[in-house]
Amino acid sequence: MGETLTAATAPRDTAWTVTLVLFAVLAASFVASFLIGPAGISPGAMFAGLFDGQGAAGVIAREIRLPRAALAIVVGAALGASGAALQGLFRNPLAEPGVTGVTSSAGLGAVIALYFGLAAQSAVLLPAFAIAGALASAAILFLLSRAGAGAMALVLAGVAIASLATALTALALSMAPNPYAMTEMVRWMMGSLQDRTALDLWFAAPLVLVGVALLVSAGRGLDALTLGEEAAQSLGVNVASVRGRVVLGVALATGAATAAAGAVSFVGLVVPHVLRRFYGYQPARLILPSALGGAVLVTLADVAIRIVAPDGQLLLGVLTAMLGAPFFLWLILRYRREA
Amino acid sequence: MIAFENISAGYGTRPVLNGVSAAFVRGKVTGIVGPNGAGKTTLFRVALGLMPASGGRVTVLDKPLGEWSRETLARTVAYLPQGSDAHWPVLARELVALGRLPHRAAFAPLSVADAQAVDAAMDRADAMAFATRQMNELSAGERARVLFARALATGAPALLADEPAAYLDPAHQLRLMDLLREEAARGTAVAVTLHDLALASRHCDEVIVLSGGRAVAQGAPDVALSDSVLADVFAIAAERTADGTVVARRRL
Numbered sequence: 028m029g030e031t032l033t034a035a036t037a038p039r040d041t042a043w044t045v046t047l048v049l050f051a052v053l054a055a056s057f058v059a060s061f062l063i064g065p066a067g068i069s070p071g072a073m074f075a076g077l078f079d080g081q082g083a084a085g086v087i088a089r090e091i092r093l094p095r096a097a098l099a100i101v102v103g104a105a106l107g108a109s110g111a112a113l114q115g116l117f118r119n120p121l122a123e124p125g126v127t128g129v130t131s132s133a134g135l136g137a138v139i140a141l142y143f144g145l146a147a148q149s150a151v152l153l154p155a156f157a158i159a160g161a162l163a164s165a166a167i168l169f170l171l172s173r174a175g176a177g178a179m180a181l182v183l184a185g186v187a188i189a190s191l192a193t194a195l196t197a198l199a200l201s202m203a204p205n206p207y208a209m210t211e212m213v214r215w216m217m218g219s220l221q222d223r224t225a226l227d228l229w230f231a232a233p234l235v236l237v238g239v240a241l242l243v244s245a246g247r248g249l250d251a252l253t254l255g256e257e258a259a260q261s262l263g264v265n266v267a268s269v270r271g272r273v274v275l276g277v278a279l280a281t282g283a284a285t286a287a288a289g290a291v292s293f294v295g296l297v298v299p300h301v302l303r304r305f306y307g308y309q310p311a312r313l314i315l316p317s318a319l320g321g322a323v324l325v326t327l328a329d330v331a332i333r334i335v336a337p338d339g340q341l342l343l344g345v346l347t348a349m350l351g352a353p354f355f356l357w358l359i360l361r362y363r364r365e366a
Numbered sequence: 367m368i369a370f371e372n373i374s375a376g377y378g379t380r381p382v383l384n385g386v387s388a389a390f391v392r393g394k395v396t397g398i399v400g401p402n403g404a405g406k407t408t409l410f411r412v413a414l415g416l417m418p419a420s421g422g423r424v425t426v427l428d429k430p431l432g433e434w435s436r437e438t439l440a441r442t443v444a445y446l447p448q449g450s451d452a453h454w455p456v457l458a459r460e461l462v463a464l465g466r467l468p469h470r471a472a473f474a475p476l477s478v479a480d481a482q483a484v485d486a487a488m489d490r491a492d493a494m495a496f497a498t499r500q501m502n503e504l505s506a507g508e509r510a511r512v513l514f515a516r517a518l519a520t521g522a523p524a525l526l527a528d529e530p531a532a533y534l535d536p537a538h539q540l541r542l543m544d545l546l547r548e549e550a551a552r553g554t555a556v557a558v559t560l561h562d563l564a565l566a567s568r569h570c571d572e573v574i575v576l577s578g579g580r581a582v583a584q585g586a587p588d589v590a591l592s593d594s595v596l597a598d599v600f601a602i603a604a605e606r607t608a609d610g611t612v613v614a615r616r617r618l
Contacts, residue, residue, distance in 0.1 A: 251464055254461070254464060260414070261444070308500075309454070
């Protein structure tokens with residue numbers, strides 16, 4: 028008895044240590060994100076600008092750097108938590124928000140807004156269209172899940188939705204009215220936190236919060252799914268409701284994140300996977316740590332691209348994909364070895 | 367405890383159960399035997415409300431199944447599905463603790479009573495030795511014991527186990543049957559599907575023989591597993607040892 032207690036508390040200590048480290052790194056990278064930028068203003072002037080709001084430093088601090096740094100946290104948290112919940116739902120460490128088609132659909136919504144020039148009319152329209160796209164794909168998955176579709180059917184439906192959204196996006200690109208519009212769309216799809224405003228933050232943050240709350244509320248059911256769907260049901264878990272909550276939560280969180288930052292891939296895949304060894308394999312225990320880890324990863328990546336390429340030629344989504352894709356391949360190889 | 371009255375059920379248009387009447391009684395181990403596809407698992411699924419019966423009536427503690435809430439039923443009937451396994455390499459003890467979910471409020475941590483139930487279940491299933499090991503490090507038989515402990519941890523007055531003996535070595539098969547007997551002695555209604563007729567005849571109080579979706583024989587093992595039933599349902603001839611254990615001899 029005593030032996031099992033010490034053995035059971037040891038990983039919990041690791042989890043606390045890792046949580047503290049993540050918070051420390053997040054705080055440091057948040058400050059770095061606030062201080063680093065093409066304007067080349069000294070840290071002292073930036074802090075002064077933040078507090079008094081005077082002059083160029085004030086505008087940059089309050090309207091450019093701070094929203095950007097905060098948005099990185101929101102976007103990363105949304106992607107990390109979504110990835111953790113989806114991996115739990117599909118009982119597969121290779122799942123990520125992209126497999127639900129939510130990311131591509133949000134992208135399609137944004138591209139439609141850009142195509143028809145709506146994004147130029149009002150700053151709200153692009154994120155609104157992106158969210159609408161995400162919710163549309165979630166609605167399809169939700170109805171399928173209501174009709175009794177299992178996890179495998181949902182993945183296949185997600186792949187189909189993603190292909191359709193990608194095809195329609197390509198169509199919009201090839202029919203773009205002018206090269207400038209096309210550049211706009213392509214740049215948006217690559218994912219970036221450049222030139223985001225407080226409006227994007229106020230739009231995304233509440234939706235991400237609601238989405239992550241839904242995911243957390245499904246945690247207990249996700250844990251029970253470790254035993255399979257029938258055993259989970261016999262433990263009193265409403266599996267259909269768990270699926271519905273995860274699909275809707277991912278659509279809101281990832282949809283809002285995509286609306287704010289474009290397609291930032293692989294964060295939802297990598298973060299839960301890395302954190303699993305510290306927090307254990309129970310899906311519920313991973314959701315909030317993955318939100319934290321995602322926030323760290325996106326903030327760090329957003330700082331890194333500004334250091335590596337101060338001229339803004341390297342976009343956030345490109346960097347996460349460049350780092351994430353090799354990691355994904357390595358992951359597949361590792362699982363093949365273990366299988 | 368659980369009573370089936372004239373139950374029919376099927377998948378789509380394919381009928382699987384056809385007018386089955388049977389009962390799982392408290393304090394007894396009821397063995398369910400029958401060839402593949404006879405409807406053994408379907409009988410459990412109907413009892414748990416995992417699939418609807420197309421005809422007939424299921425009552426749990428004399429209350430129709432439809433009137434049970436999901437949560438109270440989960441505390442009353444524990445289920446160990448066939449070929450169940452852990453989908454994540456969680457620690458064995460964490461897996462067993464999932465059996466306490468029906469007793470825990472949302473976001474509530476494991477209480478002292480829960481922890482005791484988990485330890486007791488692992489003890490009884492002979493799984494305490496690997497409490498802090500990950501499920502993927504265990505052999506199939508060890509995992510089966512952990513999963514069995516998970517079903518015990520719920521502490522439900524009815525336990526439905528679908529082929530729990532499948533991955534166990536002979537010693538642990540016998541240990542499992544003893545364990546089921548112990549559970550029954552505590553007043554639990556235990557129902558277990560088995561392919562091994564020796565286990566069924568030797569260790570069960572009641573045997574239900576399913577064939578083609580019908581209960582063709584039921585009662586005490588020597589009555590239910592009569593020579594004519596063995597010949598008709600399983601197409602085998604069997605020998606009986608002194609204590610009545612059925613040993614398959616040859617195909618007919």
